Amino acid sequence: MTRCEDGNGTTKCGDHEICADCVLYNLLGQHAEDAFARQLLARLTHSKSALKTGEVLKREEEPFKGLFMLTTGALKTYTISEDGNEQIISFHLPGELIGLSAMGRGYHVGCTVAISPSNLCAMPAQDLEKLCAREPKLQRRLFGLATQELSRRERLHQLMSGSRAEGRLAMALLNIACRLQSHDGSSLHRFRLPMARADLAAYLGLTPETTSRHLRSWESKGMIATRGREFEIRKPNELERMAGQEHVDGQDQDKNRFNLRVV
Amino acid sequence: MTRCEDGNGTTKCGDHEICADCVLYNLLGQHAEDAFARQLLARLTHSKSALKTGEVLKREEEPFKGLFMLTTGALKTYTISEDGNEQIISFHLPGELIGLSAMGRGYHVGCTVAISPSNLCAMPAQDLEKLCAREPKLQRRLFGLATQELSRRERLHQLMSGSRAEGRLAMALLNIACRLQSHDGSSLHRFRLPMARADLAAYLGLTPETTSRHLRSWESKGMIATRGREFEIRKPNELERMAGQEHVDGQDQDKNRFNLRVV
DNA sequence: ATATTGACTTGACGTGCATCAAATGCCCGC
DNA sequence: GCGGGCATTTGATGCACGTCAAGTCAATAT
Numbered sequence: 040m041t042r043c044e045d046g047n048g049t050t051k052c053g054d055h056e057i058c059a060d061c062v063l064y065n066l067l068g069q070h071a072e073d074a075f076a077r078q079l080l081a082r083l084t085h086s087k088s089a090l091k092t093g094e095v096l097k098r099e100e101e102p103f104k105g106l107f108m109l110t111t112g113a114l115k116t117y118t119i120s121e122d123g124n125e126q127i128i129s130f131h132l133p134g135e136l137i138g139l140s141a142m143g144r145g146y147h148v149g150c151t152v153a154i155s156p157s158n159l160c161a162m163p164a165q166d167l168e169k170l171c172a173r174e175p176k177l178q179r180r181l182f183g184l185a186t187q188e189l190s191r192r193e194r195l196h197q198l199m200s201g202s203r204a205e206g207r208l209a210m211a212l213l214n215i216a217c218r219l220q221s222h223d224g225s226s227l228h229r230f231r232l233p234m235a236r237a238d239l240a241a242y243l244g245l246t247p248e249t250t251s252r253h254l255r256s257w258e259s260k261g262m263i264a265t266r267g268r269e270f271e272i273r274k275p276n277e278l279e280r281m282a283g284q285e286h287v288d289g290q291d292q293d294k295n296r297f298n299l300r301v302v
Numbered sequence: 303m304t305r306c307e308d309g310n311g312t313t314k315c316g317d318h319e320i321c322a323d324c325v326l327y328n329l330l331g332q333h334a335e336d337a338f339a340r341q342l343l344a345r346l347t348h349s350k351s352a353l354k355t356g357e358v359l360k361r362e363e364e365p366f367k368g369l370f371m372l373t374t375g376a377l378k379t380y381t382i383s384e385d386g387n388e389q390i391i392s393f394h395l396p397g398e399l400i401g402l403s404a405m406g407r408g409y410h411v412g413c414t415v416a417i418s419p420s421n422l423c424a425m426p427a428q429d430l431e432k433l434c435a436r437e438p439k440l441q442r443r444l445f446g447l448a449t450q451e452l453s454r455r456e457r458l459h460q461l462m463s464g465s466r467a468e469g470r471l472a473m474a475l476l477n478i479a480c481r482l483q484s485h486d487g488s489s490l491h492r493f494r495l496p497m498a499r500a501d502l503a504a505y506l507g508l509t510p511e512t513t514s515r516h517l518r519s520w521e522s523k524g525m526i527a528t529r530g531r532e533f534e535i536r537k538p539n540e541l542e543r544m545a546g547q548e549h550v551d552g553q554d555q556d557k558n559r560f561n562l563r564v565v
Numbered sequence: 566a567t568a569t570t571g572a573c574t575t576g577a578c579g580t581g582c583a584t585c586a587a588a589t590g591c592c593c594g595c
Numbered sequence: 596g597c598g599g600g601c602a603t604t605t606g607a608t609g610c611a612c613g614t615c616a617a618g619t620c621a622a623t624a625t
Binding site: 139 | 381383384387389390391392402403404405406407411412435438441442444445446447448449450451452453455456457458459460462463464504505506507546
């Protein structure tokens with residue numbers, strides 16, 4: 040799988056040239072085998088948009104108009120509960136598709152905003168439909184992505200209902216590390232957390248205070264090292280144990296890495 | 303929408319006749335417009351199985367072999383955490399599809415067992431694939447179901463991370479009432495809870511004790527009435543408020559009912 | 566009926582996390 | 596470099612919920 044070379048936060052995709060590193064290309068390119076599909080693909084991959092931190096991608100209850108593929112940056116989708124608290128439903132990291140869950144329902148639940156400067160490829164619903172009708176493989180691929188995400192959500196439910204604060208936090212950290220790494224090939228053990236700790240807390244149903252306390256406790260035990268949002272995981276096994284996953288070493292490493300991608 | 307007339311827990315579907323009341327028929331029937339599809343449909347709808355309480359439908363990590371449509375009864379899928387606790391990932395009620403989340407991944411996460419005597423229609427993967435290839439509408443319908451379930455899971459996450467015990471419990475009760483009703487047309491306000499309270503607790507990340515205490519507290523306030531697993535919801539508005547959903551009455555009733563189907 | 570088993574309830578107690586409040590560090594524009 | 600605003604840390608306190616332990620009830624078998 041090719042990757043975006045976007046170390047500095049800006050995409051290298053040219054304006055009028057299909058970006059070979061773009062995950063969107065990975066998704067569609069392999070299924071685009073005739074002129075019609077290529078043409079659609081070109082339209083899809085060229086309708087790019089850039090968001091600054093805090094800019095809104097889509098608002099609560101907005102009708103579904105298409106999917107987005109995030110190439111660089113990070114977003115969150117959240118709702119505001121009646122008591123005014125922000126509840127984070129999901130984080131979106133580079134290489135991930137945004138909007139699948141709105142397709143069946145027809146409109147979006149929650150508001151999606153950029154939490155870092157982000158670049159996205161927009162995939163309008165009509166174009167997607169045409170392309171799917173023409174390329175059953177793409178249809179199946181999208182279906183597969185939907186059921187995989189469903190499966191990750193189930194695993195997330197498991198962790199949310201089964202773990203206490205420490206376990207949830209460990210799970211989230213490992214998961215984010217793993218998702219970042221699987222896209223840009225960075226290290227699993229060193230990464231920059233894309234979101235504020237308060238966001239992480241809101242995602243896990245915790246308070247920023249609890250989050251901070253556990254992180255500092257881990258730091259004092261030498262399990263992690265942090266400087267602002269820069270994280271270094273020093274004892275992944277311990278963290279994995281707390282996240283409720285047994286550590287497997289040696290040849291099962293891959294399986295283990297897969298498990299981390301649970302959410 | 304037609305319904306199973308299964309008041310006594312046994313399906314009325316004949317052995318060699320397509321059951322017009324079966325939800326499976328609702329799913330596939332409308333898309334089966336040629337002889338080939340009908341033939342497949344007949345095969346699908348006739349491979350039925352019955353499970354007694356406690357019998358296993360599929361085990362942890364079993365490879366995906368097909369979907370099931372539950373016609374009567376109820377099932378749960380769960381995993382055992384390393385400390386020996388049962389964590390319930392989902393409940394399956396009549397009219398619902400079982401196994402979607404295993405399609406992308408290729409194998410099942412969690413073990414699925416019957417919690418009441420149940421009847422299912424099995425839909426083998428190969429048959430499904432053939433039928434999908436022939437009937438794009440069916441393919442799209444399945445995709446729509448997957449993304450809808452995804453959307454419900456997101457909403458569930460929201461409730462799990464945002465509500466305390468009382469809110470989660472209210473949400474679960476209303477949700478189950480709504481799902482039961484939407485299949486068999488029974489009352490939203492009176493129903494028989496298909497699972498033990500301990501199962502409900504395990505699903506919500508609570509203990510049976512907490513669950514019991516809240517239920518009794520509601521009962522003492524006249525919000526609900528219970529006799530064993532028979533439930534009567536006396537003040538739905540109060541419950542909805544606790545579940546974090548504003549009550550809407552009058553013409554918005556339908557929208558409200560829809561909201562209840564969140565999970 | 567009586568015994569038996571498992572589901573449910575109830576109480577006493579401890580703890581993990583939320584809450585409130587304040588201090589500290591960090592980033593950004595000037 | 597300096598100051599303002601936000602993110603993060605830290606502490607003190609209270610409550611919701613988990614834990615442990617009995618007890619009650621309901622369903623089924625004897």
